Amino acid sequence: MKDGIYRNTCPRNCYGTCGILSHVKNGKLIKVTGDPEHGYSKGSLCAKGYAFTQYVYSPDRIKYPMLQSPRGSGKWKRISWDEAYTIIASKMIDLNQRYGSNLASGYNKFSGNLGLLHYATEGMFNSIGPHTKPIGNPCALTGKLAMNRSFGESFSSVPEDMAGSKLIVLWGANPAVTNVHQMKFIKEARSKGAKLVVIDPIFTQTAKKADLYIQIHPGTDRLLALGIAKLVIEKQQHSLEFLEEQTSGWMEYKEYLENQLTMDEVCKQTGVEIEALKELSELYGTIKPVATWAGLGVQRNSHGSESISAINSLAAVTGNLFLPNGGLYFMHFDVDDFPCALLNHKGPEHPMIPGPREVDISDYASSALQLSEPPLSLLWIASRNITQDHNLKAWVELFQKLELIVTVDLYMTKTAEKSDIVLPAATHFEEEDLNVGYWHYWLSINQKAIPPYYEAKSDLQIARELTRKLNELSPGFSNFPADKEPIDWIKEELTPEIMALYSLTTYEDILKRPYQKGIQKVLSHDKKNFRLFSPDGKKSEVSLYQGDSSGVDEYKLITPQSLLKIHSQYESLNWLNRTQDESCIELSTEAAQLNDINDQEKIEVYNDQGQIVGVAKINPHLPKNIILTHQAGNNPINQLIIQQNEEDVSTYFYDSIVYIKKWRESHV
Amino acid sequence: MFKQLGYSFNADDCIGCKACEIACKNENQTPAHVRWRKVTKTSGDFFLSVSCNHCDNPECFRVCPERAFTKRQDGIVEIDENRCTGCQLCVTACPYSAPQFDPETQKMSKCQMCYPRQDAGLPPACVEACTTGALNHVDLNKFSDLEATRTLPGFPNIKITSPSIVFYPVKPRKRYFIK
Numbered sequence: 001m002k003d004g005i006y007r008n009t010c011p012r013n014c015y016g017t018c019g020i021l022s023h024v025k026n027g028k029l030i031k032v033t034g035d036p037e038h039g040y041s042k043g044s045l046c047a048k049g050y051a052f053t054q055y056v057y058s059p060d061r062i063k064y065p066m067l068q069s070p071r072g073s074g075k076w077k078r079i080s081w082d083e084a085y086t087i088i089a090s091k092m093i094d095l096n097q098r099y100g101s102n103l104a105s106g107y108n109k110f111s112g113n114l115g116l117l118h119y120a121t122e123g124m125f126n127s128i129g130p131h132t133k134p135i136g137n138p139c140a141l142t143g144k145l146a147m148n149r150s151f152g153e154s155f156s157s158v159p160e161d162m163a164g165s166k167l168i169v170l171w172g173a174n175p176a177v178t179n180v181h182q183m184k185f186i187k188e189a190r191s192k193g194a195k196l197v198v199i200d201p202i203f204t205q206t207a208k209k210a211d212l213y214i215q216i217h218p219g220t221d222r223l224l225a226l227g228i229a230k231l232v233i234e235k236q237q238h239s240l241e242f243l244e245e246q247t248s249g250w251m252e253y254k255e256y257l258e259n260q261l262t263m264d265e266v267c268k269q270t271g272v273e274i275e276a277l278k279e280l281s282e283l284y285g286t287i288k289p290v291a292t293w294a295g296l297g298v299q300r301n302s303h304g305s306e307s308i309s310a311i312n313s314l315a316a317v318t319g320n321l322f323l324p325n326g327g328l329y330f331m332h333f334d335v336d337d338f339p340c341a342l343l344n345h346k347g348p349e350h351p352m353i354p355g356p357r358e359v360d361i362s363d364y365a366s367s368a369l370q371l372s373e374p375p376l377s378l379l380w381i382a383s384r385n386i387t388q389d390h391n392l393k394a395w396v397e398l399f400q401k402l403e404l405i406v407t408v409d410l411y412m413t414k415t416a417e418k419s420d421i422v423l424p425a426a427t428h429f430e431e432e433d434l435n436v437g438y439w440h441y442w443l444s445i446n447q448k449a450i451p452p453y454y455e456a457k458s459d460l461q462i463a464r465e466l467t468r469k470l471n472e473l474s475p476g477f478s479n480f481p482a483d484k485e486p487i488d489w490i491k492e493e494l495t496p497e498i499m500a501l502y503s504l505t506t507y508e509d510i511l512k513r514p515y516q517k518g519i520q521k522v523l524s525h526d527k528k529n530f531r532l533f534s535p536d537g538k539k540s541e542v543s544l545y546q547g548d549s550s551g552v553d554e555y556k557l558i559t560p561q562s563l564l565k566i567h568s569q570y571e572s573l574n575w576l577n578r579t580q581d582e583s584c585i586e587l588s589t590e591a592a593q594l595n596d597i598n599d600q601e602k603i604e605v606y607n608d609q610g611q612i613v614g615v616a617k618i619n620p621h622l623p624k625n626i627i628l629t630h631q632a633g634n635n636p637i638n639q640l641i642i643q644q645n646e647e648d649v650s651t652y653f654y655d656s657i658v659y660i661k662k663w664r665e666s667h668v
Numbered sequence: 669m670f671k672q673l674g675y676s677f678n679a680d681d682c683i684g685c686k687a688c689e690i691a692c693k694n695e696n697q698t699p700a701h702v703r704w705r706k707v708t709k710t711s712g713d714f715f716l717s718v719s720c721n722h723c724d725n726p727e728c729f730r731v732c733p734e735r736a737f738t739k740r741q742d743g744i745v746e747i748d749e750n751r752c753t754g755c756q757l758c759v760t761a762c763p764y765s766a767p768q769f770d771p772e773t774q775k776m777s778k779c780q781m782c783y784p785r786q787d788a789g790l791p792p793a794c795v796e797a798c799t800t801g802a803l804n805h806v807d808l809n810k811f812s813d814l815e816a817t818r819t820l821p822g823f824p825n826i827k828i829t830s831p832s833i834v835f836y837p838v839k840p841r842k843r844y845f846i847k
Contacts, residue, residue, distance in 0.1 A: 031694050033796070044799045050690035053697065176683035183683050184799045203845070205683055208713065213843040271846035279842075563685065574700035575693050623846045 001027050006449035007035065007511065009435035010049055011118070011428045012566050013111035013139070015159075015179035015331075017437035018045055019514050020052070022429055022449040029056050029429055029450050037513035040159060040440035046180050047564055051575045055427065056453060060572045061410055062424040063454035071405070071420050081455065084421055085469035091378055091404045092128070093474045099374035101350055103357050106132025106376050108364055111139070112383030112409070112569070113425075115433030115446060116338060117460050117489055121382045121408075123342035124463035127480035128470070130353040132368070132376050134361035138389065140331060141362070141650035143299035146308035147330050150316075152529040154334075157291065157327030158519070159440050163188040164325035165291035167283055169197045171221055171311050173295025176205035177563045179439065183209075195287070197280060199224065200297070202558060202628060203621035214280060217623065218556055218654060219301040220270040225310035226533065227266035228281045229317045230257040237285030239319025247316060249532040256535050271623065284318050289326030296331070297560070300654040302646075306536060313533040321530065324520075331438045334517065337501065338436065341492045342460075348479050363645045365394035375401065382408040382425075382459055386415045388567045388631065390641040390651050393609060408462060413568060414636065424456040431458035432486035434493055434510075443502050444514035445490075460486055553594065555587075555627040557605075557658045559637050568632035583614030583633055587660065590624035592616065595660055602663035605629070607656065610639040613663050627658055672743035672808040673781060674722055674832025675795075679820055680839050681802035682707075684715035691797030692719070695782060702768045704779040705794050710822030714838045717803055718823070719779035719794065720745060720766035721831030728758035728767055728778075736776075743808075743832060744781045752776050763824035764831065781805070808832050 001024060008020040019038030023031045032052045036043035065084040066076045079087075095104040105128070109121045125131045137144065147155055162168060163185040175182040183206075190196055190211075198210035199221065207213040216224055232238050233254065243250045267274055284290060292315040298307045312328055320326035359367045365386075368376045379402050386395050399405060399418055407419040416422045430453065433446035457465070467480040491507055499505070502515040509515065561567075564576040571577055585605050587597065597603055603616045605627055612635050622628060629637045643652045684707060692698070692705040705719040722745045729737040729745065736751035737758070747767070754774040758767040767776040782792035786805075790796070795805050816834040819826050823835070 031697070042799075044687065044797050045691070046799075047686040047690040050687060050694040050797060053694060176685065180683065180685045180687065180799050183685075184801065187681055187800045203843075207843075208841070209680075209683060211841060213841065215843075215845045217846065273844060273847065276844040575690055578700055621845060 172297030695793035
């Protein structure tokens with residue numbers, strides 16, 4: 001690779017999808033800077049982004065393919081790529097011969113790298129015909145479907161437009177930690193006089209910056225949004241014309257607010273005092289434009305869908321959906337505009353089996369355990385650390401039943417540690433890719449800037465090479481187009497329609513700077529399909545906040561994102577996470593008193609799934625019924641997270657009940 | 669002095685994201701334990717982002733037996749690592765823990781305000797990284813803003829060295845906690 005500056009894009013599961021300029025000398029990445037041409041990140045990165053030189057050259061990176069025998073023993077042996085491919089391909093072919101199809105081979109892949117070329121894993125499996133594949137989205141499906149019900153499609157306003165809002169209301173979103181670049185647009189709005197309101201059970205870093213912070217019981221956003229709408233309508237501050245002409249369900253919604261919802265109930269369930277409700281409703285009712293952000297945190301519990309719908313409806317009631325600089329923020333799925341040729345690659349047909357066997361990714365392990373004829377026997381894991389899933393007991397059981405576990409990763413994650421084979425993955429600096437955001441609307445290229453670290457390879461390169469091995473051992477086994485180069489796949493994404501959508505004239509344009517999708521994300525006046533909140537009779541009867549009735553010694557476990565990690569990514573980098581200290585368990589002053597726990601004392605947090613020992617940190621701003629811990633680490637908190645299977649939802653990560661007690665030696 | 673380059677730090681705009689701290693490591697490739705810039709949380713529940721303050725009266729300069737420190741005409745305090753013997757007198761003298769000792773090289777190093785970048789017309793790496801614009805570099809000889817203050821609660825005593833940094837305090841907020 002030539003010395004110079006390359007364009008890269010941060011492929012993390014993050015709002016930023018930031019443009020990076022990579023400074024390369026003698027084939028080494030010597031530093032990164034933000035791409036000033038990127039209209040969202042505007043020339044800066046986050047702390048994690050600035051740590052990329054350490055991320056790329058960390059001695060902890062996996063250098064070679066390795067085989068562990070026996071599984072979980074820690075006895076790893078370096079093997080060649082050819083040996084790895086032979087073992088994997090032989091097993092796939094063996095399973096195919098045993099069962100007459102490839103349904104016994106499957107994968108689990110999620111969001112470790114969101115570049116379009118990382119759909120190579122999906123493409124590689126499609127290419128062998130019917131197999132076992134994950135469907136759904138453990139992070140955002142609940143909210144996505146709620147948005148679709150409200151708008152008839154996915155909807156999320158343009159983030160840069162927030163800089164022109166007069167009131168910004170964040171529900172369960174903490175951009176100061178999870179989306180730092182949004183804070184500059186919020187700051188710009190505030191410097192012009194806008195107010196920032198944060199609604200969150202946790203007094204987050206963003207909440208500390210808010211002009212008005214309202215603390216709320218988790219899972220009760222629905223009631224707060226409805227209560228505010230009720231007050232707005234009572235004061236005749238609602239946008240009647242819009243509601244009558246462009247929404248459906250207005251009479252039903254109004255009737256519900258007027259006759260079935262009492263402010264006493266709202267205050268009781270949400271924990272929000274009436275003065276706060278009045279203050280926020282006055283802001284919502286009198287200021288325009290208002291930008292409302294229904295955060296992902298809102299939908300990580302069983303009332304999430306209704307809460308998102310109620311928040312959307314509040315933005316509609318106040319007439320902000322069609323106002324420039326107003327609108328509604330969630331996240332978008334405009335990646336679906338692209339051909340996603342690797343994702344949608346069509347494999348060979350099977351004479352008997354119509355298509356792949358689908359497993360809900362939000363309940364993957366326990367669903368996979370139910371599979372028979374054939375059972376799931378080979379599992380390929382890429383862009384995924386399953387310790388970030390829930391129901392880890394089921395994963396332990398599934399791992400015991402699998403005949404071969406292959407993990408592709410950059411680091412020896414807890415998942416890799418339990419695998420038979422690990423394959424070293426390339427960083428985004430070592431491969432070509434094309435990236436679209438899910439928050440902002442920018443498209444940007446990812447150039448190969450440096451040679452791969454030791455023997456690391458991209459998911460696409462692995463797909464190409466495994467395909468060749470499969471076809472060598474069993475001609476015609478896979479129809480993956482192994483000869484296509486990364487550039488061919490990138491150009492295939494840039495169809496004339498996509499080029500027009502992003503104002504690209506030639507492919508070369510995207511090498512010069514990121515391009516924004518030509519859109520104006522406000523609800524147009526001719527659209528008449530906004531669907532207002534409609535109470536779900538079944539659920540609305542359920543009492544939401546049970547902390548007092550069932551005793552304060554039961555706690556809701558909340559495990560938000562950390563500033564210097566993304567789930568378990570980056571945790572070993574000492575620029576960012578200098579000490580691998582024990583789990584810090586935050587609890588309220590009341591909970592500490594009740595359980596006779598002192599600050600910095602060792603405590604145990606447990607439920608029927610397991611227990612975690614950590615150091616108590618008394619947080620005087622935490623509601624009494626919440627335990628707050630962070631994700632990943634040596635003893636991942638997700639061991640305590642469990643959700644009953646429900647269709648068409650993402651994982652309710654913030655809905656598990658835990659208990660606490662002082663730690664004693666005998667408990668171990 | 670033609671200039672007195674320094675920093676302005678707005679505690680109200682700082683979100684504690686540490687981009688400045690890690691951007692400094694990215695630019696200067698310092699090891700983990702050598703922290704030219706540090707973001708810390710004060711007992712007042714706001715953040716401070718502090719590096720060498722390129723003081724008017726730098727104590728490091730005064731105490732260094734090797735005369736390794738110099739103050740440039742633009743006010744930047746430089747350290748010549750070739751002169752440093754690693755005696756660490758400057759560590760005890762500096763109120764801001766700006767000079768950082770590297771046990772591997774047995775030398776001190778510290779923030780030099782990215783003068784090679786500044787000489788090329790670029791802002792210091794930390795300033796460029798600050799997404800909210802809370803951290804800026806300013807010429808204090810020309811700086812004047814009635815809203816700015818010389819110190820904030822939690823910042824070390826400024827009387828000894830007269831640091832080249834000005835601050836903007838946090839503003840009061842309205843908060844409704846669950847009772």
